[in-house]
Amino acid sequence: xxxxxxxxxxxxxxxxxxxxxxxxxxxxxxxxxxxxxxxxxxxxxxxxxxxxxxxxxxxxxxxxxxxxxxxxxxxxxxxxxxxxxxxxxxxxxxxxxxxxxxxxxxxxxxxxxxxxxxxxxxxxxxxxxxxxxxxxxxxxxxxxxxxxxxxxxxxxxxxxxxxxxxxxxxxxxxxxxxxxxxxxxxxxxxxxxxxxxxxxxxxxxxxxxxxxxxxxxxxxxxxxxxxxxxxxxxxxxxxxxxxxxxxxxxxxxxxxxxxxxxxxxxxxxxxxxxxxxxxxxxxxxxxxxxxxxxxxxxxxxxxxxxxxxxxxxxxxxxxxxxxxxxxxxxxxxxxxxxxxxxxxxxxxxxxxxxxxxxxxxxxxxxxxxxxxxxxxxxxxxxxxxxxxxxxxxxxxxxxxxxxxxxxxxxxxxxxxxxxxxxxxxxxxxxxxxxxxxxxxxxxxxxxx
Ligand SMILES: *Cc1c(COP(=O)(O)O)cnc(C)c1O
Numbered sequence: 001x002x003x004x005x006x007x008x009x010x011x012x013x014x015x016x017x018x019x020x021x022x023x024x025x026x027x028x029x030x031x032x033x034x035x036x037x038x039x040x041x042x043x044x045x046x047x048x049x050x051x052x053x054x055x056x057x058x059x060x061x062x063x064x065x066x067x068x069x070x071x072x073x074x075x076x077x078x079x080x081x082x083x084x085x086x087x088x089x090x091x092x093x094x095x096x097x098x099x100x101x102x103x104x105x106x107x108x109x110x111x112x113x114x115x116x117x118x119x120x121x122x123x124x125x126x127x128x129x130x131x132x133x134x135x136x137x138x139x140x141x142x143x144x145x146x147x148x149x150x151x152x153x154x155x156x157x158x159x160x161x162x163x164x165x166x167x168x169x170x171x172x173x174x175x176x177x178x179x180x181x182x183x184x185x186x187x188x189x190x191x192x193x194x195x196x197x198x199x200x201x202x203x204x205x206x207x208x209x210x211x212x213x214x215x216x217x218x219x220x221x222x223x224x225x226x227x228x229x230x231x232x233x234x235x236x237x238x239x240x241x242x243x244x245x246x247x248x249x250x251x252x253x254x255x256x257x258x259x260x261x262x263x264x265x266x267x268x269x270x271x272x273x274x275x276x277x278x279x280x281x282x283x284x285x286x287x288x289x290x291x292x293x294x295x296x297x298x299x300x301x302x303x304x305x306x307x308x309x310x311x312x313x314x315x316x317x318x319x320x321x322x323x324x325x326x327x328x329x330x331x332x333x334x335x336x337x338x339x340x341x342x343x344x345x346x347x348x349x350x351x352x353x354x355x356x357x358x359x360x361x362x363x364x365x366x367x368x369x370x371x372x373x374x375x376x377x378x379x380x381x382x383x384x385x386x387x388x389x390x391x392x393x394x395x396x397x398x399x400x401x402x403x404x405x406x407x408x409x410x411x412x413x414x415x416x417x418x419x420x421x422x423x424x425x426x427x428x429x430x431x432x433x434x435x436x437x438x439x440x441x442x443x444x445x446x447x448x
Contacts, residue, residue, distance in 0.1 A: 001022070009279050009444065010053075010308050010431035011051060011052070011054075011058055011064070012054050012056070012064070013053075013054040013055060013056055013431060014064060014431075014434075015056075015064055015065065015066055015405070015406030015407070015427065016062070016063060016064035016406065017063050017064075017404070017405065017439075018061060018062045018063055018116045019061045021045075021047060021063065021378075021403055021404050022045070022046050022047045022057065022059075023047070023060075023061025023062075023063060023300045024061065025048070025059075025060040025061045026046060026047045026048045026059055026060060026061055026237075027388045029060065030043075030046045030048070031047045033235070035048075035164055035199060035415040042096055042136055044069070044239070044410065045403050045408065045447060047059040047060075047061070047063065047065075048060045049249065049329055050249055051080075052067070052075075052079035052080060052173060053078075053079050053080045054078045054080075054387060054424070054426065054427075055067055055077055055078060055079070055423065055424055055426070055427045055428070055431050056079075056107075058089075058406065060282060062132050062281050063406070064308035064406060064439070065403075065406050065407060065408045065430050066406060066407050066408065066423075066427075066434070066435055067079070067209040067408050067422050067423065067424070068407060068408055068409050068410070068421045068435065069408045069409065070403075070422045070423065070424055071296065072265070072291065072410070072422065073233070073265050073270060073291050073292060073298050073377070073422040074291045074292055074296055074423055075079045075292075075424055075428065076268055076269055076270050076291075076292035076295075076334075076376070076425055077269070077295060077337050077338070077341075077343060077424060077425065078335055078404055078424040078425075078426045078427075079296075079424070081295060081333070081334075082339060083336060083337050083431060084121050084199060084295035084296070084297075084330050084334060084337070085332045085334065086371075087324050087328055087330055087332070087333035088297065088329060088330050088333075090329065091107070091325055091326045091329035091330075092326050094325075094326065095325060096324075096326055097321070097324060097325065098278065098325070099320055099321075100129070100302075100318070100322065100323045101318040101322075102304040103324050105235075105328075105341075105380070107323075107325050107328030107331075107332065108229040108256075108323040108325070108328050109126070110127050110328065110332050111129065111293075111299075111323070111328045111331045111332060112127035112129070112301075112303075113242075113302070114287065114331075114332065114335045115303045116302065118275075118335070119274070119277075119287055119304075120273055120275065120277050120278045120283040120284065123283075123305060123306070124305070124307075125303055125304060125305065125306055125307035125309070126303070126304070126305075126306050126309035126310060126323070127302065127303040128301060128302050128309070128317045128318070129299060129300065129301045129310075129323030129328070130300050130301060130302075130319055130322040130323070131298050131300055131319065131321050131322060131324075132156055132162070132290060132298065133161075133162055133168040133262075133264035133265075133288065133290035133291060133300050134161065134162025134163055134164040135162075135164065135300055135319070136288035136290055136300040136301055136369065137161045137162055137167050137170065137227065137288050137291065138162075138164055138166050138167060138290050139165070139288075139302045139317060140164055140225070140227070140260050140286050140302045140419075140420045141153055141224075141225065141310050142312065142316070142317070142351075143286065143302060143308060143309060143317075144224045144225035144256075144258040144260065144286065144308070145223075145225075145309060146312050146313075146316070146427075147258060147307075147308045147311035148225070148256055148258060148354060150222055150223060150256075150257075151187045151220075151222060151224060152187040152188075152189055152218045152222045152223045152224060153170065153171045153187060153189070153192075153223075153224060153225055153226075153227065154188075154189050154191065154214050154218070154223055154225065154226040154227065154257075155172075155188060155189070155191075155226075155227050156172075156190065156191060156192070156193035156210070156227075156228055156229075157172050157190060157191070157192050157193045157195075157234075157414075158172045158193055158195065158232055158234075158235030158236065158238065158413075159171060159172050159190075159193070159227070159228075159229060159232065159235060159262075160172070160173075160177075160229070160232070160233055160234035161227060161262060163177055165184070165185050166185035166311050167185075168181065168184060168185075168189055168317045169184035169185035169186070169188045170185070170227065171268040171440070172190065172235065172414060173401065173414060177255050177399050179375050184354040186312060187222075188213060189213075189217045189223075190213075191209075191210045191211075191213030191214050191217070191234075192206070192209055192210060192213060192318045193206070193210065193228075193232070193238070193240065194206035194207070194210075194238070194240035194244040194245075195238050195239045196238070196240070196241045197369065197370045197372065197381060197388070198388060199237070201241060202241055202243075203240065203241035203242045203243035203244060203246075203247065204244075204247065205241075206240070206241055206244050207243070207244050207247035207248050207251070208247075209247045210244075210248060211247075211248065211251050214226070215355075220255035220256070220257060223255070223257045224257065224258060225257060225258040225259070225260050226248060226252055226258075226259055227260045228245055228248065228259070228260070228261060228262065229261070229262045229264075229265065229266060230261050230263060230275070230276035230277045230279075230280055230282065231265075231266040231271060231276045231373065231377060232265050233264070233266065233412070234263030234412055234413075235412065235413065235414060236377035236379055236381060236412045236413035236414070237372055237373040237378065237412065237418065237420055238419070239372055239373065239374060240280070242435070245261075245277075245280055245282055246280075246281060248280060249282065249284070249285075252285070252339050253288045258285045258286060259280065259284055259285045259286075260284060260285065260286045260287070260288065260304075261275070261276075261277045261284035261286070262274045262287075262288045263276060263277065263287045263289050264288055264289060264290040264300070265291055265377075266290070266374075266377060267287070267289050267291070267292065267293070267340075268289065268292035268293050268334070269292070269343045269344055269347055269375075269425055270292055270347060270375055270376050270377050270422075270425065271339050271347065271374040271376075271377050272337070272348045272351060272374055272375035272376075273291075273295060273344060273375075274291075274342055274344070275287065276374060276377075278282065279374055284304065285304055285305050285308055286302055286303070286304030286305065286308060286309070287302070287303050287304055288300070288301070288302055289301050289302075289303060289445040291309070292333060292334070293331050293334065294327045294328070294330040294331040295330045295331070295333065296330070297324075297326060297327040297330040297331070297396060298321075298324070298327055299323070299328065299330070299331055301323075310438065317422050331394065341426070343403075343425050343426070345375045346425045346426055347375035347425040348424060349429070350375065350376040350425055350432065351373070351374060351375050351376065351378060352428060353429045353432045353433070354376075354378045354421055354432055355371055355373075355378060357432060357433060357435075357436035357439075358371045358378065358380055358436075358439075359371050360400060360436075361436065361439060361440060361443060362380070364384040364440070365443040365447060366386070366390055367382050367383060367385050367443070367446075367447070368380050368381075368382060368443075369381045369383035369388060373420075373421075376421075376422065376423050376424065376425045376426070376427070377420075377421075377422060378420075378421045379412060379418050379420040379421065380418070380419050381413065381417060381418050382395050382398075382417050382418070382419065383417065384395040387436070390413070390415035390416070390417035391417050392411075392415055392416040392417045392439070394412075394417070394446055395411045395416060395419050396411070396416075397420065397442065397445075398419055398439065398442040398443065398446065399411055399419065399441035401441065401445065401446075402435075402436070402439070402442060404411035405438045405441070405442075406438070407438050407439075409421070410422065
């Protein structure tokens with residue numbers, strides 16, 4: 001464990017660059033890491049973190065970054081939220097593990113109640129908890145297959161569902177997620193999604209195209225489920241055209257196909273509603289949740305229609321750590337904070353400030369092809385001006401410029417030409433506007 005003087009001091013909410021990035025201590029740590037950790041486990045920016053609070057992460061050299069990554073959309077209510085920290089400490093002192101399928105405890109039940117309450121639809125629901133988004137997707141596949149008695153799984157272009165064996169077959173991109181890792185999970189069929197900026201299709205046209213692909217490639221008689229991210233995450237925050245997912249779900253219902261919304265990235269207050277499905281007027285049959293649901297503690301789940309969830313036989317679902325009591329306590333605290341601090345409203349404020357700043361930059365820099373997204377889930381797609389052709393080099397330039405100047409930014413998109421912003425929903429307008437000035441410099445130095 002490395003502790004630094006900086007990690008003990010209160011963290012000011014500001015960017016602060018004290019050394020080269022990465023600094024000397026991070027460089028030394030990175031050399032240690034290379035001796036024991038394989039390169040397959042990547043690092044977007046190899047600065048090693050000492051502490052974090054609200055919107056700022058501090059590295060072991062004392063540099064401070066405004067966090068637009070949130071650990072890939074996980075610390076949605078901000079780093080080291082008081083209520084989450086207290087809940088974790090309290091539960092850790094009571095017990096850290098019994099295994100819910102050996103001797104259960106209330107926290108798991110409470111999380112299931114809260115998910116039933118805050119996911120779309122008033123029908124009877126059930127929840128099973130697990131450890132990661134990919135594991136939730138894997139479980140949703142099992143449950144949909146058991147319920148329908150069918151095998152095939154439908155996914156969409158540009159989708160991302162995880163890095164386990166089944167989910168790497170469900171991702172759009174083979175590289176880097178599956179290259180060389182052997183035979184993939186079987187019976188996965190892929191169809192074009194709705195991508196209004198690039199395809200120009202209405203929701204109806206896009207749904208017709210998607211359904212045509214599924215009907216021809218596999219057919220409803222063999223299709224157990226369609227998985228769709230309501231707003232695609234790694235794919236680049238594409239908000240589907242109006243009505244697209246509703247039409248897809250209607251087709252599913254006519255054909256005994258389970259409609260699964262993968263809300264791992266778009267869920268839990270991030271989009272300005274509890275789940276992005278709600279904002280799109282959807283009531284999914286099943287939803288997969290993870291990332292932001294437990295304030296940074298590992299927790300994931302499948303939540304959905306009781307009749308579907310109940311199809312799995314006793315003992316068919318579960319795992320040693322699934323629904324860990326400390327993670328559940330953190331999750332209950334996150335739900336409380338969303339209500340207490342009006343964090344759905346805060347996500348909309350972040351959307352307004354971020355969208356206004358990015359739209360102003362778009363007027364200045366024509367390589368910003370589109371500003372899109374919902375809530376604290378906003379992206380810009382960078383293109384060769386006058387075309388819609390991807391400019392991945394521009395994204396790389398802006399991300400690197402951000403790193404050097406105290407912004408943690410992530411790319412996205414099949415072509416790596418999307419810059420995504422995943423701030424916590426409480427990030428102040430002041431910090432967002434400060435970041436916009438860094439981005440302005442980044443674009444100015446690229447265009448030159
Ligand atoms: C991150 C993500 C996953 C995988 O979650 P892990 O916790 O990394 O396994 C699945 N689906 C979506 C939409 C994601 O963004």
